[in-house]
Structure formats: C-alpha cells, structure tokens
Amino acid sequence: MEAIAMVSVSDAQAIILNLVQPLNHQQDTEVVDLLVADSRILAVPVTSPLDFPHWDNSAMDGYAVRYEDVQHSSENPAVLEIVEDIPAGYQPKSTIQPGQAARIFTGAVIPAGADTVVMQEKTRREENRVFILDAPKPQEFVRHKASFYQSGTQLLPAGIKLNAPEIAVLAAAQCPQLSVYRRPRVAIFSTGDELMTVDQPLQPGQIVDSNQYALAALVRQSGAEPILLGIVKDDPVALEKVIAHAVAIADIVLSSGGVSVGDYDYVDKILESLKAKIHIRSVEMRPGKPLTVATFSSTDAINHTDAINPTDAINPTDAINRVSTNSPLYFGLPGNPAAVLVTFWRFVLPAIKKLSGITEGWEPVFLKVRSHHELRSNGKRETYLWGKLHLIDGVYEFHQADGSQSSGNLINLAQTNALAVIPVGKTLIYPQEEVQVLQLSNGSIQFS
Ligand SMILES: Nc1nc2c(c(=O)[nH]1)N[C@H]1C(S)=C(S)[C@@H](COP(=O)(O)OP(=O)(O)OC[C@H]3O[C@@H](n4cnc5c(N)ncnc54)[C@H](O)[C@@H]3O)O[C@H]1N2
Ligand code: MOO
Numbered sequence: 001m002e003a004i005a006m007v008s009v010s011d012a013q014a015i016i017l018n019l020v021q022p023l024n025h026q027q028d029t030e031v032v033d034l035l036v037a038d039s040r041i042l043a044v045p046v047t048s049p050l051d052f053p054h055w056d057n058s059a060m061d062g063y064a065v066r067y068e069d070v071q072h073s074s075e076n077p078a079v080l081e082i083v084e085d086i087p088a089g090y091q092p093k094s095t096i097q098p099g100q101a102a103r104i105f106t107g108a109v110i111p112a113g114a115d116t117v118v119m120q121e122k123t124r125r126e127e128n129r130v131f132i133l134d135a136p137k138p139q140e141f142v143r144h145k146a147s148f149y150q151s152g153t154q155l156l157p158a159g160i161k162l163n164a165p166e167i168a169v170l171a172a173a174q175c176p177q178l179s180v181y182r183r184p185r186v187a188i189f190s191t192g193d194e195l196m197t198v199d200q201p202l203q204p205g206q207i208v209d210s211n212q213y214a215l216a217a218l219v220r221q222s223g224a225e226p227i228l229l230g231i232v233k234d235d236p237v238a239l240e241k242v243i244a245h246a247v248a249i250a251d252i253v254l255s256s257g258g259v260s261v262g263d264y265d266y267v268d269k270i271l272e273s274l275k276a277k278i279h280i281r282s283v284e285m286r287p288g289k290p291l292t293v294a295t296f297s298s299t300d301a302i303n304h305t306d307a308i309n310p311t312d313a314i315n316p317t318d319a320i321n322r323v324s325t326n327s328p329l330y331f332g333l334p335g336n337p338a339a340v341l342v343t344f345w346r347f348v349l350p351a352i353k354k355l356s357g358i359t360e361g362w363e364p365v366f367l368k369v370r371s372h373h374e375l376r377s378n379g380k381r382e383t384y385l386w387g388k389l390h391l392i393d394g395v396y397e398f399h400q401a402d403g404s405q406s407s408g409n410l411i412n413l414a415q416t417n418a419l420a421v422i423p424v425g426k427t428l429i430y431p432q433e434e435v436q437v438l439q440l441s442n443g444s445i446q447f448s
C-alpha cells in the first residue's frame with residue numbers, strides 16, 4: 001500500500017478542489033423553465049436586446065415638465081397648461097411646448113419635450129392648469145432609458161446561482177427558458193455488517209444506517225442529485241461490485257465507513273484493486289481523520305461494472321445504470337456519524353460546488369465570533385465542535401452543544417447551526433474569546 005502522510009485540512013481542501021473538473025458548459029447542460037430555475041447554475045451568459053429602462057419614464061406620480069419653465073418656481077410658482085394624461089402602459093402623443101405639462105404616473109413614458117418630473121405633492125391643480133410650488137432639480141424623477149442596463153452588453157454571466165433577483169432579471173429580459181448545468185450526480189452507499197435500514201428491527205449489535213439519510217439530505221440541499229445505492233456488507237466482493245458501479249454512474253461517490261485500520265475496513269484496498277489513484281488517506285482533523293479521496297481515470301472502474309442488484313438501495317429506482325461523462329471523484333468518508341457530516345461540510349460540499357459549474361465561492365466562509373463557553377481540543381488535529389450561533393445584541397456568540405462531542409454521537413448535532421474550529425496547536429479557547437466558525441444554514445455551509 002502506498003504510504004501517504006496525514007495531510008492538513010487546508011492541504012486536503014486544496015488537493016480536493018484541484019481534482020474537481022467542473023461540468024462541461026456544452027455537454028452537461030439542460031434547458032429548464034424559468035419558474036423552476038431557482039437555485040440552478042446558469043450555463044450560458046445572457047444578453048438582452050432590451051435597454052433597461054426601455055424608455056425614459058417617470059419615478060413619481062406628478063407632472064412632466066420642461067425644467068426651463070419651472071426652475072424659478074420656489075420664488076415664483078410656474079403655471080402650466082396640461083396637454084395630456086399619461087398613465088403607465090400608454091404611448092404619449094404630444095410634444096411638451098414652453099408653458100405646457102403632462103399629467104404623468106409612476107412608470108409612464110416621459111413625453112417628448114419634457115425632461116423633468118415634479119411630484120404631485122409639490123403642485124396644485126386647478127382644472128387643466130397646474131401650479132408648480134417648488135423648483136425641482138434638473139431631470140429630477142426621470143428614470144432614463146438604458147441607465148440600468150444597456151442592450152447588447154452582458155446581463156448575467158455564466159456560472160452564477162439563480163436566486164430570486166436573477167430570476168426576476170431573466171423574467172424582465174423575456175427569457176422563459178434557460179440553459180443551466182445539470183445537477184451533479186452523487187452516488188451514496190454505506191458499508192458495515194452492523195447496519196440496518198430504518199424500518200428493520202434491530203438485533204443486538206445492529207444499528208440503523210443513519211449516514212445514508214444524512215448524506216442524501218446534504219447532497220439534495222447542495223443542489224446535486226443523490227443516487228442511493230443502499231447498504232453494502234463488509235465483504236470485499238460485494239464492495240468491489242458497488243464501488244465499480246457507483247463510479248460508472250456518478251460524478252462523485254460517497255461511501256461511509258470502512259476507511260480506518262480495522263480488519264473489516266476494506267474500502268482503500270478495493271479502490272487500489274480497481275486501479276484508483278488515492279490522493280488522501282488521512283486528514284489532521286477531528287472528527288474525520290480517516291478520509292480517503294481517490295480518482296479513477298474514467299474507464300478503469302467502469303470495465304468492472306456489472307449491473308448491481310438494487311434490492312439493498314433505499315429507493316431501488318435510484319440504482320439504474322446511468323453513465324457519467326466525467327472521471328469520478330471518490331470520497332471514502334469515515335463511518336462515525338458526526339465525522340460524516342463534518343467531512344461533508346468541510347470537503348464534499350466545496351467539491352460539489354466546483355463541479356456544479358459555479359465559477360467562484362467554493363470554499364466555506366469562516367466567521368469570527370465570540371465563544372460563550374470554554375472550548376477544548378487536544379491540539380493535535382484541527383478540531384470541529386458543533387453548537388449554535390446565538391445573536392446577542394447584534395453580535396454572534398457560539399454556544400457549544402451540551403453533551404458529548406464524540407464523533408460517534410449524532411444526537412446532539414440536531415438543532416445545531418455552526419461548527420467552531422480550533423486550529424492545530426491550540427488546546428483552549430476561553431469564554432468570550434474569538435473563535436472561527438462555519439455557519440451552517442439549512443444543513444449546508446454558507447458560501448460567499
Ligand atoms: N486503531 C484505530 N482505530 C480507529 C482509528 C484509528 O486511527 N486507529 N480512527 C478512528 C476514527 S477517528 C474514526 S472516524 C473511525 C472511522 O472508522 P471507519 O471509517 O473504518 O468506519 P467503521 O469502522 O465502519 O465505523 C465506525 C463507526 O461508525 C458507525 N457507522 C458506520 N457506518 C454507519 C452508518 N452508515 N450509519 C451510522 N453509523 C455508522 C459504526 O457502527 C462504527 O461505530 O475509526 C476509528 N478507529
Ligand atoms: O476522526 Mo474520527 O471522526 O474522530 O472519530
């Protein structure tokens with residue numbers, strides 16, 4: 001077995017991101033309706049033949065005037081003849097001449113000849129005459145054609161996530177359908193003779209495979225498509241079959257368990273037998289020390305693929321054959337439940353982000369906050385402690401979860417929303433001392 005030293009967390013992140021090939025902007029795309037495009041990644045830049053605003057229009061309900069006519073109104077109110085009524089959606093007919101004005105409403109087209117809008121509150125109306133009681137600024141309350149966006153220039157770049165503002169921009173630009181990157185496919189399976197599905201009775205020694213549920217939720221929240229391959233026994237033959245299959249159908253493969261040094265920890269050996277290149281075996285991190293990261297040249301493992309028996313899968317239809325176009329990235333996550341979540345947040349999520357076509361902001365963002373409690377580590381590995389961020393007088397404070405921070409303890413991770421990070425070499429953070437945290441939002445780390 002090739003010996004690879006334990007790598008630091010930051011080196012591991014760099015190695016992993018360097019291994020990720022983003023989806024191809026031509027092959028790995030699909031067309032979706034704008035109404036269901038939120039959270040998808042735009043695959044092509046968008047330009048519009050429309051200017052924004054499309055024409056000069058009024059920002060207020062009031063009167064469209066010639067500035068020249070009203071500039072001295074504060075001392076001597078101008079009296080103008082109203083020659084037209086211009087609601088929104090109407091094309092003005094007249095050209096405003098000296099001494100004239102048009103009644104105008106918010107969003108309506110500024111008539112020719114006018115250059116300024118006086119808001120209604122600064123006027124007095126008498127039949128078809130208006131008194132301007134206060135001098136406006138030149139061009140006040142006119143939203144000029146193309147002042148927000150000029151037709152033909154780039155409206156939105158490729159590689160951005162579509163949230164509500166971008167969706168609204170695309171609607172305004174009359175794009176009812178869009179080309180977005182397909183969802184990355186992430187195959188997930190759990191390894192271990194002790195694991196049972198959520199609905200099976202437990203015999204002594206058995207536990208429920210919670211990792212697969214955690215990973216399915218995390219993958220879905222990341223915008224990727226989870227492909228659930230079920231529970232695999234600690235049996236080299238069964239494991240080899242599932243790994244080869246997973247690698248053939250997915251962009252990323254996540255297994256949990258079987259990556260430490262125990263007699264039944266087979267994952268690394270099987271990756272080697274499938275000619276994978278192992279880049280990381282162990283990371284200076286707690287939880288999450290045994291972490292295997294491997295790549296396959298896209299054909300190596302696929303040659304071993306037989307259709308697997310999908311009966312073990314949580315959802316058997318997920319196990320259908322789909323061939324991935326990229327060379328897949330394999331993460332052998334450690335089996336301990338807290339280690340699975342923490343390693344996903346720290347390493348897998350950035351990899352999914354980069355793969356998904358997003359062009360920047362893959363790395364998690366650390367916030368500096370103060371710690372409510374004393375936080376402890378043995379100082380040997382970068383330590384991630386789970387807890388909750390509370391907002392106190394507008395300042396975030398990290399409260400470590402009560403109970404055990406063992407990587408085998410999943411229970412007190414529920415209802416947490418942040419991980420405090422204690423660097424290597426530091427053993428103690430005092431109450432009220434500054435600490436770096438990863439903020440978890442809806443179970444996934446917040447990215448810039
Ligand atoms: N001699 C050593 N032993 C261990 C070391 C070490 O360095 N030397 N590292 C420890 C650390 S740290 C971790 S983390 C674990 C990782 O173990 P594996 O990845 O080999 O995982 P397993 O042995 O298969 O299982 C560990 C633990 O997690 C439970 N588990 C596994 N899969 C699931 C699942 N799908 N859902 C819920 N729980 C699961 C399993 O029952 C075990 O309790 O190794 C340490 N040992
Ligand atoms: O690194 Mo392990 O995940 O501490 O138990």
Ligand SMILES: [Mg+2]
Pocket residue numbers: 257258259260261262264265335
């Ligand atoms: Mg083990």
